[in-house]
Structures are given as structure tokens and as C-alpha cells.
Amino acid sequence: MSTAQSLHQSRKRKNAVMMALCVIAAGIGLAWLALILGALLYKGLSGVNLAVFTEMTPPPGDAGGLLNAIYGSIVMTVIGIVVGTPIGVLAGTYMAEYGRFSRLTTVVRFINDILLSAPSIIIGLFVYELLVRPMGHFSAIAGAVALSILVIPVVVRTTEDMLNLVPNALREAGTAIGAPRWVVIRSVAYRAALSGIVTGILLAIARISGETAPLLFTALNNQFWSSNLNAPMASLPVTIFQFALSPYEEWQQLAWTGALIITLTVLGLSIIARSLTGRREDR
Amino acid sequence: MTAVSEAATSSAMRTREATVRRFAVTDMVFRAATRASAILVLVLLGGVAISLIAGSWEALSKFGFSFLTTESWNPVTENFGALAPIYGTIVTSAIAILIAVPIGIGIAVFLTELCPRPLRRPIGIAVELLAGIPSIIYGIWGLFVFAPFLQTTVQPFIISLFHGIPGLSSLFAGPPYGIGLLTSSLILAIMVLPFITSITKDVFDTVPAVLKESAYGIGCTTWEVTRRVTIPYTRVGIMGGVMLGLGRALGETMAVTFVIGNAHRISASLFAPGTTISATIANEFTEADGNLYTSSLVSLGLILFIITFIILALARYMLLRIDSRTGA
Numbered sequence: 001m002s003t004a005q006s007l008h009q010s011r012k013r014k015n016a017v018m019m020a021l022c023v024i025a026a027g028i029g030l031a032w033l034a035l036i037l038g039a040l041l042y043k044g045l046s047g048v049n050l051a052v053f054t055e056m057t058p059p060p061g062d063a064g065g066l067l068n069a070i071y072g073s074i075v076m077t078v079i080g081i082v083v084g085t086p087i088g089v090l091a092g093t094y095m096a097e098y099g100r101f102s103r104l105t106t107v108v109r110f111i112n113d114i115l116l117s118a119p120s121i122i123i124g125l126f127v128y129e130l131l132v133r134p135m136g137h138f139s140a141i142a143g144a145v146a147l148s149i150l151v152i153p154v155v156v157r158t159t160e161d162m163l164n165l166v167p168n169a170l171r172e173a174g175t176a177i178g179a180p181r182w183v184v185i186r187s188v189a190y191r192a193a194l195s196g197i198v199t200g201i202l203l204a205i206a207r208i209s210g211e212t213a214p215l216l217f218t219a220l221n222n223q224f225w226s227s228n229l230n231a232p233m234a235s236l237p238v239t240i241f242q243f244a245l246s247p248y249e250e251w252q253q254l255a256w257t258g259a260l261i262i263t264l265t266v267l268g269l270s271i272i273a274r275s276l277t278g279r280r281e282d283r
Numbered sequence: 284m285t286a287v288s289e290a291a292t293s294s295a296m297r298t299r300e301a302t303v304r305r306f307a308v309t310d311m312v313f314r315a316a317t318r319a320s321a322i323l324v325l326v327l328l329g330g331v332a333i334s335l336i337a338g339s340w341e342a343l344s345k346f347g348f349s350f351l352t353t354e355s356w357n358p359v360t361e362n363f364g365a366l367a368p369i370y371g372t373i374v375t376s377a378i379a380i381l382i383a384v385p386i387g388i389g390i391a392v393f394l395t396e397l398c399p400r401p402l403r404r405p406i407g408i409a410v411e412l413l414a415g416i417p418s419i420i421y422g423i424w425g426l427f428v429f430a431p432f433l434q435t436t437v438q439p440f441i442i443s444l445f446h447g448i449p450g451l452s453s454l455f456a457g458p459p460y461g462i463g464l465l466t467s468s469l470i471l472a473i474m475v476l477p478f479i480t481s482i483t484k485d486v487f488d489t490v491p492a493v494l495k496e497s498a499y500g501i502g503c504t505t506w507e508v509t510r511r512v513t514i515p516y517t518r519v520g521i522m523g524g525v526m527l528g529l530g531r532a533l534g535e536t537m538a539v540t541f542v543i544g545n546a547h548r549i550s551a552s553l554f555a556p557g558t559t560i561s562a563t564i565a566n567e568f569t570e571a572d573g574n575l576y577t578s579s580l581v582s583l584g585l586i587l588f589i590i591t592f593i594i595l596a597l598a599r600y601m602l603l604r605i606d607s608r609t610g611a
Binding site: 011012014015018019021022023024025026028029030032033035036039040043086087088090091093094095097098099104105107108110111112113114115117118119120121122123125126128129130149152153156180181182183185206207209210211212213216217220237240241244245252255256259262263266267270271274 | 316317319323325330385386396408426504505509531533540561564565568581
């Protein structure tokens, strides 16, 4: 009896220890998030002022802003999204609608999943070999192309997943009233899956707006205002990289402020994306 | 009368035929466009492979297999070897995974078994938000906040703790720079933690309730159910998640570039600065002069591409196996 009791006790104790460890693990996860965001807010907020959004990146040792970097980031992100989204949505459409059970879909899904988590610096090297080397110089176009290649797998994945969730009865109803396939896809399937597809695009924006590695040797950087797509262009992440590793205090401060801007943008986009799909699930 | 109505019907037929034909053509065009886009995804990955091979040809044909086994990396004498970056990449990723896996599984257990229901979603989202933070943020945080902290408090303590113990004393030999292999590993662990957590949580959710309930029914504790039912049932899926995290860690660039120290040497100490494949490319590519230098960096990229491709393919294969089982 006493051995049974002590066995029971030891099992209970072991359980309590392991569960406590799990709680601690969750605590560690949340603490990291708090630590990083706390440091960002603490160091970044003190540098936020109007000049950040109205002045160009300064020469070493001078005060200035991040206007050209913010502009460059927005331009390249927009081009990346505009180029990448249609390709991604169409590819996802093929996989969920026309070729749902085809061999090609299985292969594309596999390759797409690999592209999705492939190191982004590899994409940078690819675009360098593809565009920068033949053109002979770094350019904003090359940067935007690199970003669009990162957009495609994200959009393909969410589009396919969301279209697969559309009930077949809806499609059959469309076909029954004589609508051809592409009309059914456009006016029934896309509409039903719209919020999911938009979520995918938002997640893609969130991903590329913080990407640094693929821009390092495609768009390079530019200390001055440039709206020429055929020339090197500044971007927020690359500017942060350059400024943070510099010995100048003003630059480091700007790097922190830029980091805060990017993080808030990215977190904001992810939260909006999440709330879009969250509402879907509740319904 | 009949002639008129016949004519009307036949013209209606004609327009209907024309419409149907038009529909068929547009449908074919749309189908072709979607198919072409799907094929483009394949072409992209093929293009990446081909361009990397083409770009690394010069270096690989000059150095041959010894590129993989040479430690020296000397731009002046144009003698390049990939051993130090490969070593750094593998060591930092391995340590990161060793740290992140137990914590990630712990959080997943917490979220599926222990967490009060109303807190489940917010905490899950918070952990996943960690995954969305751009890597450059981890880098700048690691360089300015985390590395100084390690340098002034943790590292001196560990160095004095293991001083004189054979093996450990050389593994944790100092001076405490703050930056180095261990710092990079810790940052990488934080970065891959959300991936491992969310996939582990997802596969934990695939365990049929009846399995867990029967274990609880014969009096198992929560830990015993997790250890004997949930984890064995989801082993393949967890491995897939771990591989996915490993793929991330291997290719992670910016965060590591900030805190690794970029030193092309292999040291026994984890406190010493080192380098990884991606950090080397990020640091040196734009400054590389000479075709051989550039080509050697692209070769590093090719090696990284091959390693991550294999790891990610394994990860997908394992996750597919879990999917097909729950589908059946």
C-alpha cells in the first residue's frame, strides 16, 4: 500500500515539475517578446520626431531623417507586391481549381513550400546573377524583383488554402446556371475566399517590408533622394543595417527609430491579417 | 410566320453558339494563365539553382573539392575555402535547435493542456508574432542589448565557473567579447522558437481526443499523457517542425551578421567570434572585387542552398506524412 502511495506521489510530483517547466517555457517565450519590444520602444521612441519623416539620411555625425529610406522601402514593396501578387494568386488558383488533383499541383506545392522558407539571401544572389550582373549596376528594379520572388510563395500558399476551403456546392451552383469555369472562379470562388487571399497579401507585405538580405546586393543603398528605378535606392532595412553597425551615435539612434517603424508596421499588418481570418473562423 | 420565327431561333442559336465559344476561349486563356503561373514557381526554383551553379563555376572549378575542406579565406592571395563558414553555420544552428526544441515543445504543451481557454489564443498569437518580427530587429537588439548583457554578466561568470575543467574550459574560453558563436546561437534559438512552437501545437491538435481521454481514464497524469500518447503520436510532425526551424536557422542572415563577429576561423570556444555562410555573403558580397572572390561567395550560397533544400524537403515530407494520416 505504501509503495503504491509513494508511486502515486512520485508520479504526481513528476507531473507537477514537468508542467511547471512548460509554464516556465511559455513565460520565457512571452518574456522575449516583451524584452525585444520594450528595448525597441525605449531606444526607438526617443528618436521619433518630425525630422525622421521629412529629412534625408544624414552624413556621418549629422542629424537627419529617414525620408529617402522610407520612400525607397515603400516603392520597392509596392512594386514587389504588384508584380508578385497576380502571379501568386493565379498559381494558387490553378492548384485549387483547375489542377486540384493533377501531378503538377503536387510538385508545385512541394517546391513552393521550399521557396517559402528558402533563405532570402539566396534569392538576393539569384537576382544579382539574373539582373544586376547583366545590367552592370545595382538598381531599385532588381530589389523589387527580389522582393516579388519572396511574395509569390506566400500568396500561392494562402490562395490555394483559402480556395480549397470554398465549399464545392457553391461552385456547382454557379456551373448549374451555365456560368463557365472562369466566371465561377472569379465571381464565386474568389469572392468567397477574398478575406483569406487579402490576408495572404498582407502577410506578404509584412514579410518583405522587413527583408534586408535580398536588398543588400540588388537595390544596394543610396544616401540621397532617388526616385530613379534604374539606380540604387535606399531602403529602411538596409539603412538600419548600415547605421546600426556604424560608430556614429546619430546613425545608431536613427537605426533604432527605423527599427521601431518597421516593427510597428509589420506587427500592425500581421494583427490586421490575423483579425481578418479570425473573423472568418468564428462564422 | 414560321420562317420568321425559324430565322429568329437560328440567329439566337448563332449568338448562343458564339457566346459559348467565347466562354470556352476565355476559359482556356484563364486556365493557361493560371497554369503558366504555377509552372513559373517551378521555373523560379530551377532558375535559382542554375544561376547559383553558373555563378559558382569559376571558384568551384579552380578549388574543386578542397573548397569544402579549406579553412583559409584570404581575399588578398585569392585563396578561398568554405570550411569556417560551414562550421559556423552548422554549430550555431545545432545549438539554436537544441535550445529551442524543448522550450517550443514546452510552450505547445502549455498551450494545449494547461492554458486557461480565454488566454490560449492571445498567447498563441503573441508567440507567433515573434515569428513576424524582421530578422534585422533581432540583429540590432542582439548587438546593442543582448551582447553587452552577455559580455558583462553571463560570459565572465561561465568562464570562471568552468575554469580549469578540461573540455568545458576550452569550450567556454574567453575573453568575453559578447558577440560570437554562442550569442548567435541564442538569437537564432529565439527566432526559430515560434516556428517550432506553432507547428508542434498544430500537430498536438491532431491527436484524437479519444486517445488522450482513454489515457486519462486509466489514471495517467498530464505529463504521462503528453509523454506516452501525444508525443509518440505526433513524433513525425514534431520532427518536421524541427527541420523547418533548422532550415530557418541555417539560412538566417541579418540577425547573425550583427552578432557573429565575422571572423573566418574555427575556434574551439563558443565565445569566440566566427562566421556563417549567410553572414559572410551579406558582409562581403558588395565589397568583393575580382571574379574569383565573387564566385567563391556565390559558391557559399550554392552550398547553403543545397543544405537548406535537403533539410526543408525532409521537413515537408515529414509534415506530409502527418497530414495524410489525419486525412485518412
